[in-house]
Amino acid sequence: MPFTIANTVIFEEEIKKSRFQAIAEIVENEQQVKAFLEKTKDISTTHQCWAWKIGHHVRFNDDGEPSGTAGRPILATIEGNELTNVIVLVNRWYGGVKLGTGGLVRAYGGCAGQCLMLAEKIELIQKKEIVFSCLFNEWAIIHYELTQQQIEFQEHYTETGVMVEARVQVHQIDPLKLKLQDVTRGREEIKVVDDQTHDA
The missing domain is CATH 3.30.230.30 (Impact, N-terminal domain)
Known part of the structure; x- marks a missing residue:
């Protein structure tokens, strides 16, 4: 590592x-x-x-x-x-x-x-850049989830809703995918942009 x-x-x-x-x-x-x-x-x-x-x-x-x-x-x-x-x-x-x-x-x-x-040396943890969208009325639930998991993110407001860019640890992706599909009733999916490595 x-x-x-x-x-x-x-x-x-x-x-x-x-x-x-x-x-x-x-x-x-x-x-x-x-x-x-x-x-x-x-x-x-x-x-x-x-x-x-x-x-x-x-x-x-x-x-x-x-x-x-x-x-x-x-x-x-x-x-x-x-x-x-x-x-x-x-x-x-x-x-x-x-x-x-x-x-x-x-x-x-x-x-x-x-x-x-x-x-002081610290271990690096693999992270991935992800992008996804949601409607305005769905954003509060997803925002809460991202904040609870201490995920770095940036939101961009569009005419139809919110586009989100985030950096997540690899193990956080699948639970987040499930949450997004649940909140958007299967309408939205997470797109993984690239791999990065960051300090813990």
């Missing part, structure tokens, strides 16, 4: 006069990656190197450091901790002493690793 981190974690250390700061954060898609990198942009840094893993997709960036000395070691710490849906950014403020390629690998990988050691 894959894991992610429970919350944002920051770790700082100094290595041969260079200051390193690692920030680990949960991300569920590339839009969240872009938002995180935009939010943490810091022109005072010498380098901002990062790596992320979402599901089976990975990406990393050395941001001007010698190729393979920063982003890849950060990614290795994410994978070594068996984590997914996470980005780790390591900021470096150069202190005047060169570390060499081996030193950079150890510094970036080590700082990212220390940061992830501080993070």
Whole structure:
């Protein structure tokens, strides 16, 4: 079962006069990656190197450091901790002493690793995106059901009723299908959009 981190974690250390700061954060898609990198942009840094893993997709960036000395070691710490849906950014403020390629690998990988050691790990649960519709007079019952089961949803009002988009755990789908068929007397069905994985 894959894991992610429970919350944002920051770790700082100094290595041969260079200051390193690692920030680990949960991300569920590339839009969240872009938002995180935009939010943490810091022109005072010498380098901002990062790596992320979402599901089976990975990406990393050395941001001007010698190729393979920063982003890849950060990614290795994410994978070594068996984590997914996470980005780790390591900021470096150069202190005047060169570390060499081996030193950079150890510094970036080590700082990212220390940061992830501080993070609380939580299990990921498979969720699916679903879509369904109902009439206005049926919505109150279905709304109550979604709220009781603590399901994330967004409703859109149309001329004929309500269209609902929701993220549900796999085991919640069948009971919800039965409820919807019961309330709408078999008129409406749940459509499963895609598979996603989210923290518990």
